[in-house]
Amino acid sequence: MSSLEAEQSRVRRSIARLPGWDGETAVIEPALPVLASPSWRGVDGTPWRVRNAANGESAFVKAMDQDAALYIDVPCAFEAASRACALGIGPRVLCADLDEGVLVMEDLDRGWRVGTLERVLDPAIVDAVLAARRRFREGPPLPKRRGVFEEVEHFHAAAQEARAQLPSETAWLVGELRLAADAIRGLAIAPVPIHGDGNVSNILISDAGEIRLIDWDRATTADPLEDIGSFLVEAFAHEPEARDAFTRHTGAFDEAAFSRARLYGIADDLRWGLIGALLAAKSRRNTLEFYKFASWRFARCGMAVREPRFGETLRRLA
Known part of the structure; x- marks a missing residue:
C-alpha cells in the first residue's frame, strides 16, 4: 500500500x-x-x-x-x-x-475565506479575532503548559541535536530572548488557555463578517498576552497599528503590557524559525521549503532584537 x-x-x-x-x-x-x-x-x-x-x-x-x-x-x-x-x-x-x-x-467552504494580511486591515475583523481569543481563555487549563520561551529552548536544543542548519546568530538570539524570559518570569501572571498561533491564515472569515479560528496545534496554557503578541506580530508590520488594536482589545493602553506582548511576538518568530529548521533537517517531505520559511522568521526576529527599541521594551516591562 x-x-x-x-x-x-x-x-x-x-x-x-x-x-x-x-x-x-x-x-x-x-x-x-x-x-x-x-x-x-x-x-x-x-x-x-x-x-x-x-x-x-x-x-x-x-x-x-x-x-x-x-x-x-x-x-x-x-x-x-x-x-x-x-x-x-x-x-x-x-x-x-x-x-x-x-x-x-x-466544511466551511462556500461563503468563507481564509484570512490574509489585506483582510486584517479591517479593524472589525481584528476586533472579532481578538474577542474570540479572549473567549477561549475563559476555560479551564489545557494539558500542555509550555509557553513560547520554553519552546524556544526546547526547539533550539532539538535543532542542534538534529544538526539542523541554523543562522550563525541563533545562539545570540536565544540568549537575548532569555533576558526577556527572565524579566517576564518575575511578573505575577495567571496562565490561561490560548490559541498560541498568530498566523492570519488560521482565521476563516465569512461573507457576513463572522470569524472562526482554526489550527489549534500551538494551543497551550500560558500568559494571555502571549496569544495577543503572536497575532500582532503577524497582522501588523508597524507598531502604531498594533498599538491601536491592543488598546481596543484591552480597553486602555498599558505600556508594560504592550511591551510584554511585543516580546512574545519576537520570541514567536524565533520559535517558528527553529521549528522550520528542525523539519528541514528531519522531515521526509523534502519538496516543502521548510528552511525558506525558517529563514524569514529568523530574519524578522533578528531585525527586532537588533533595534534599539528591544532594550527599551525590556525596560518597559517594569
Whole structure:
C-alpha cells in the first residue's frame, strides 16, 4: 500500500465513525495545496475534503502528518479544537480521532475565506479575532503548559541535536530572548488557555463578517498576552497599528503590557524559525521549503532584537 493509500485509509476509518457516513464510499479529495513557504499552510496535517456520495454532505479532514510528533502535542491540539467548537469560535468538530491522528470538521467552504494580511486591515475583523481569543481563555487549563520561551529552548536544543542548519546568530538570539524570559518570569501572571498561533491564515472569515479560528496545534496554557503578541506580530508590520488594536482589545493602553506582548511576538518568530529548521533537517517531505520559511522568521526576529527599541521594551516591562 502506498503512503497516499495508507493516509486515505486512515481518513476512511475516521469518517466511518460519523452517523450516516460510510467510509468505504466516501469521496476523498485534496482540500488545498500544502505550503511551507511563504505561508505555513496544511503542513501539520494533510487537508482533505470528503464528500458523502449518498447525500452530498462534505467534511474537512486534517490527517496529522508523522512530522507532527516533532513539534505538536496532538492530544492537546485536538482538545483545544473541540473546545473552540463548543464555544462557537472554531469550526464544528465532528470527530477527533486520536488513534488515527485525524480531525474531522464541518466544511466551511462556500461563503468563507481564509484570512490574509489585506483582510486584517479591517479593524472589525481584528476586533472579532481578538474577542474570540479572549473567549477561549475563559476555560479551564489545557494539558500542555509550555509557553513560547520554553519552546524556544526546547526547539533550539532539538535543532542542534538534529544538526539542523541554523543562522550563525541563533545562539545570540536565544540568549537575548532569555533576558526577556527572565524579566517576564518575575511578573505575577495567571496562565490561561490560548490559541498560541498568530498566523492570519488560521482565521476563516465569512461573507457576513463572522470569524472562526482554526489550527489549534500551538494551543497551550500560558500568559494571555502571549496569544495577543503572536497575532500582532503577524497582522501588523508597524507598531502604531498594533498599538491601536491592543488598546481596543484591552480597553486602555498599558505600556508594560504592550511591551510584554511585543516580546512574545519576537520570541514567536524565533520559535517558528527553529521549528522550520528542525523539519528541514528531519522531515521526509523534502519538496516543502521548510528552511525558506525558517529563514524569514529568523530574519524578522533578528531585525527586532537588533533595534534599539528591544532594550527599551525590556525596560518597559517594569
